[in-house]
Amino acid sequence: MGVLVGLALLSALAMVRPDPGAGSAAARLLAPDGHLSTMTAELPGGPALLTVETARQPGAAAFQGGPEHFLDVVGHDPEALERLWVRETQQRRSRDGSAARHTLSSLDDAGLHTVVAGDGRQARTFEPPALALPADVAAGREWSSEGTVLDADDERRPLGDYRWQARADTSPAGPGCLDVATTLQVGQQVTRDVRTWCPGRGVVAQQLPGEAWTEAAGPPAGLLAPPGAEQPAGREWDPAGWSVQPRPLRRAGLALPVVAVLPPAPTGSGMVLAPTSGGDLLAARRGPEWLLEEWSAHPGGTVTAFGRFGEVTVAATTLRRLVGYDDTGLRRWQLELEDVVARTPVRLDATGVVVAEQSGGLTALDVTTGAVRWRAAGGADVRVAPQLCGDLVLTLDATPRLVARDAATGEQRWESRLAEHADVLACDATTVVVTDSEFDWHGFAVADGAPRWTVRGPAAVHHAVVAQETVVLSSSTGVQARSTADGALRWQHPVAASALVAGGGHVALVGDGRVDVRALDGTVVASLLETPTSAADALLVSPAGEGLWLMGDEGVPTWVGP
Amino acid sequence: MAGPRRLPLPLRLVWELVDLVLLAQVRDGRVRFPPWPTGLGLIGVVALVGYLLAGLLVLLAVPLRRVDVLVSSPDLGVLPSSALPVLMLLVTLALSLVVTAALHAQRWALLAALLLAGSLVAQVAVPASVAAGPAALLCGSAGLAGLVLLALVRRRGEFAWFEFPLAAAAVATGTLLPLLLQQRVHQQMGFDARVLSTTQLFMAVAQVAVPAVIIGGAALAEIAVATAGWGLRVVRTEAPRGVWPVLGVALAVLGLVGAGWQLRRDPGSVLASAALLALGVLAVLLVVRGHRRTAADRVVPERLVASWRSLIVWLTLACCATVLPTYLVLSLQAVVQVWRLPGAELLVALVGLLVTGPVVSLVRLAAVVASVVLALRWSRRGEHARPLLLVAFCTVVLPGVVSTLSGSRLRLGWSTEGLAVAAVLLAVLALAGFAVTRRLTVRRSSSLMMVLALSCCFLVRDVLADPVSALLGSSAIALVLFGLVWRLLTDASWTRTWTPAFPLPARVLFFWANALVAVTSLAFVALGRGLGGLTDITPFAELGDFLLGSALYLAAVLGCFWQLLPQPRRPLAPGAWPPPPAVPGRPVRPAAPAGPGYRT
Structure with a gap:
């Protein structure tokens, strides 16, 4: 039994992540990772909305997303990578306009320390960090911090000495809640505020000079117009005029490689990315040479799947949650689910x-x-992302079954039990194509699931797309295009593709360092070389209107298009 | 059995059947804790705790995923965070059991165990050294050195309890410490690699679990065959005479209904399966019939199941002989890739080659050839159960081998359902044929009824795993869990014997290690919902059901058809009938002059 206990201890040490200061009173007041507080206020210009999104991230993860001035900390705090960081993103909306404010704090055994705070105009670093909440914070407790405020955007230029004085009192907002009144003096400038902290919910209300923000379930009526979600009209591709245009993400003046495993979601002006580390979403617009960050958000946990629908970015996370952001990075809604969503919406x-x-x-x-x-x-477990085929949603599960549901009501229309496990599903409004582990390729009628045809493929299929009554399938032995009506071979190409994209009346065969664009009759329209590569055959490809976004091992988003 | 005797007849029949098919198997094959060397019992208890823990993880996987904090690694799925240390604990525990078991086993077993442990340590320590530096490598090397030292020092001695903690300490030093160091660095980098590390570990462990999972996959077919064999026997001996013909008609109707449904659904597979059945009959005639037939040649399903136990391990190992080399090359590949050594592409190609259809098929072809040779040899000795099983195995395996080696040009699209339906149709036709030609003897009718019973049971065998399936939300995971638990309950009889080359402690520890590795691999799949991924072992249970389960069923069917052949002319001497097979855990019934259902 001693062996069991010893192994259990070591296993726990190897696999459990300690949460510094987790047991302190200050930590209990903090909101959990991915939490959103919503507050409203009646301002002179009319009703206003304030949201506070919390990210709790260890080490370097806190600096991958968020504003660039957070990076100031990394260069000057030798223990920056050891700390547990708490990032707060405040989004403010009123009739007068919008504003964002970002705060970076660290949580340790002494409490919560504010390190950097800034908005679009100025970012201030507190040196040493100001104690925002002592570990033993309780009603009647007073504390203070002193030091210097530095300009995080201007090579740490001193802005003046600061004195931070605070006192906590019991709040009527709820059990365990505290009103923390703070007086911050920087040079001659004095600001006072009262923030109401509640256990597990973070800041739920605040009194700023001339502004009283109270907890709310949602934005004030009429303040925010619903975001547009319509799909832009499909455009014809003109591959003859395409070129390969690398667009590295610029951060602090440098090209930042993006490590990601989820394909980017193209927007009208650029893309939304989900970098592997940190669990953030990063929206960037395409400039002449760079991708420039527009906003970042933290839906909580790790992003497992996401997509962009008009102006709305929908992200699923390991918190078993679905979150919707508008095109300014404001969280519009969230939906709790029973399990993780690991397939693209x-x-x-x-x-x-x-x-x-x-x-x-x-x-x-x-x-x-x-x-x-x-x-x-x-x-049963899903094997692939669901597909919209005409007015039906088709899913492929591990039973293995192909199930069709009415897209409007979710009612099951039909199901077809498959003989073998299948991992690839592609369809148009009339035919659904499924390829199974025995290398058989099957065509079923979308309307009733009746088998239409079966052909024996040469190998396991990795990708398939359907366009204009043609299904294009890529296996390790090459690419084949077949008729969706009867499975007849239309054309083939002896080299395997890492990904297939159909759009604009063409199909793009994306390979390692090469993209071949073909008409659907197989004619090669354009071949583009020196595109991104991936040693592990893990190219990320996203169709985007008139072209494609690609990302390879180098982490440089690359536009292949006009 | 006094209690059941007082039960109403239908309940008594069910009780008898459950007792014979399930309880007796468990009584005979369960793990026992007889007087063992000091400490072995406690190690067995530790292993049992580990097994129960892993089983609990499988059963609670769905609710755990709903309430626990989930962690993920890029592209590798999501796992409940609280399960990660438990999974790590179970893997190290299993590996420690393997090494301890091998210390006193044969040399090849010790070598294999050290290779296994070494590969696992390499797969953990070397990637960990990228983040954690030389300290991770040092830990890995120390762990490996400890294992080798332990093997050298303790090889010639008797089993001693302290070998297990020493092996566990060495394994933990080689695996858990590098992971611990790696975890610290990753945390600073803001990178959560826990799922990645666990997945890498289980990619290796899953390979080791494959044989146990394949064997477990055949459990449902085994129970189905035993149920049919014992069921008919119980009805014959316990039920009134009138029940027998009614049962015959009911089986024929049930079989034909199933056949009709299957024929409408997939007529092609029934035709192909009929061809497979014909191939089996031909093979039996060639291999078994070619030798002198004795009077004592009845091959009843229960006897086949009993003989099957002695063959299944070797057939499984023959079917997946490429697993260990693949595992070793994968480990080497991981090291080469991390250190950017030359030869990575060659190793990738080698792994690709080892797991490709042609190589696996060639290995299976070799197994088929060896099986034919053995079947001929045993058949010459007048034995029929094992030759029949081997012939059935070859019949089931050969079409897949031919299909792969011919590049799918020669493909027989048979299915297990189609095979059962073809057997039903053939049995009904034979019944009708014998009846019309007035040659339907009791022996023949009983044999054909047995084919119908076997086929009906075989067709509905999945029902047994359905309750587990409903609980787990996945039929594939349920199939594996059912098979593994069945093997744990019924397959431990070999741990009670002893040979100098394979002493009792080694047997006991290997038994537990094997069981623990398999159920832990399943827990990983269930928790991560990793069906279809690189660590998914569930297809191997399906493979076990398809290859081994079908082979057992086919052997039983062929054994029944064997009874249709003309009897030897030599008059039977009194007592020439062999006694019915001993019911495990029960006193042997007195042998009737003519076995029930087989009287001519």
Whole structure:
């Protein structure tokens, strides 16, 4: 038994992440990772909204997203990578406009220390960090900090000495809540505020000079217009005029390699990325040479799947949550789910999206509001992302079954039990193509699931796309295009593709360092070389209107298009 | 059995059947804790705790995923954070058991165990050294050195309890300490590599679990065959005479209904399966019939199941002989890639080659050839159960081998359902044929009823795993869990014997290590919902059901058809009938002059 205990201890040490200061009173007041507090206020210009999104990130993860001035800390705090960071992003919306404010604090055994705080105009570093909440914070407790405020955007230029004085008192906001009154003096400038902290919810209300923000369930009526979710009209590709244009992400004046495993979600002006580390979403616009960060957000946990639908970015996370952001990075809604969503959400109609939980449950929702349209229980784990085929949503599960549901109601229309496990599903409005582990390729009628054809493939298929009654399939032995009507071979190419993208009347065969664009009859229209490469065959590819975004091992987003 | 005797007849029949098919197997094959060397019992208890823990993780995987904090690594799925240390503990525990077991086993077993442990340590310590530096390598090397030292020092001695903690300490030094160091650095970098590390570990462990999972996959077919064999026997001996013909008609109707459904659904597979059945009959005639037939040649399903236990391990190992080399090359590949040594591409190609269809098929072809040779040899000795099983195994394996080696040009698209349906149709046709030609003897009708019973049970065998499936939300995971638990409950009889080359402590520890590795691998799949991934072992249970389960069923069916052949002309001497197979855990029934259902 001693062996068991010893091994258990070592296993726990190797696999459990300690949470510094987790047991302190200050830590209990903090909001959990990914939490959103919503507050409203009646300002002279009318009602206003304030949201506070909290990210709790260890080490370097806190600096991958967030504003560039946070990077100031890394260069000057030798223990920056050892700390547990708490990032707060305040988004303010009123009739007068919008503003964002970012605060970086560290949580340790002494409490919560504010290190950097800034908005679009100025970022201030507190040296040493100001004690925002002592570890033993309680009603009646007073504390203070002193030091220098530095300009984080201007090579740490001193802005003056600071004195931070605070006192906590019991708050009527709820059990365990504290009103923390703070007086901050920087040089001759004095500001006072009162923030109400509640256990596990962070700041729920605050009194700023001339502003009284109170907890709210949502934004004031009429303040925010619903974001647009419509899909831009499809445009014809003109591959003859395409070129390869690397667009590294610029951060602090340098090209920052993006390590990601989820394909970027193109926007009208650039893309949204989910870097591997940190769990942030990063929106960037395409400049002439760089990708420039527009906003970042932290939905909580790790992003497992995401997609962009008009102006709305929908992200699923390991918190078993679906979150919707508008094109300014403001969290518009969140939806709790039973299991993780690991497959890309799929558009149903102008504002509808369907997501598949890993255990098979389907949820259709309106992306502009997060309102659930329907839910359907799943019988088994999903193998691939669901597909919209005509007016049906098709799923492929581990049973293995192909199940069709009405896209409007979620009602099951038909199901077809497959002989072998299948991992690839592609369809148009009339035919769904499934390839199985025995290398058989099957065509079924979308309307009723009736088998249409089966052909024996040469190897396991990795990717398939359907366009204009043609299914293009890529296996390790090459690419084949077949008729969706009868499975007849239309054309083939002897080299395997890492990814296939259909769009604009063409199909792009994306390989390692090369993109071949073909017409659907197989004619090669353009071949582009020196595109991104991936040693592990893990190219990330996203179709985007008139071209493609690619990312390879170098982490440089590359536009292949006009 | 006094209690059951007082039960109403239907309940008594069910009780008898459950007792014979399930309880007796468990009584005979369960783990026992007889007087063992000091400490072995406690190690067995530790292993049992580990097994229960892993089983609990499988059963609670769905709720755990719903309530626990989930962690993920890029592209590798999501795991509940609280399960990570438990999984790590179970893997190290299993590996420690393997090494301790091998210390006193044969040299090849010790070598294999050290290679296994060494590879696992390399796969953990070398990637960890990228982040954690030489300290991780030092820990890995120290762990390996400790294992080798332990093997050298303790090889010639008797089993001693302290070998297990020493092996566990060496394994933990080689695996857990590098992970601990790596974890600290990753945390600073803001990178959560826990799922990545665990997945890498389980990619290796899953390979080791494959044989146990394949064997477990055949459990449902085994129970189905035993149920049919014992079921007919119980009805014959316990039920009133009128039940027998009614049962025959019911089986024929059930079989035909199933056949009709299957024919409508997939007529092609029924035709292909009929061809497979014909191939099996031909093979039996060639291999078994070619030798002198004795009167004592009845091959009843229960006897086949009993003989099957002695063959299944070797057939499984033959089917997955490429697993260990693949595992070793994978480990080497991980090291070469991390250190950017030359030869990485060669190793990738080698792994690709080892797991490709042609190489696996060639290995299986060799197993088929060896099986034919053995079947001929045993058949010459007048034995029929094992030759029949081997012939059935070859019949089931050969079409896949031919299909792969011919590049799918010669493909027989048979299925297990199609095979059962073809057997039903053939049995019904034979029944009708014998009846019309007035040659339907009791022996023949009983044999054909047995084919129908076997086929009906085989067709609905998945029902047994359905309750588990409903609980776990996955039929594949349920199939594996059912098979593993069945093997744990019924396959431990070999741990009670002893040979100098394979002493009792080694047997006991290997038994537990094998069971623990398999169920831990399943827990990883269930927790991560990693179906279809690199660590997914569930397809191997399906493979076990397809290759081994079908082979057992086919052997039983062929054994029944064997009974249709003309009897030897030599008059039977009194007592020439062999006694019915001993019911495990029960007193042997007195042998009737003519076995029930087989009287001519």
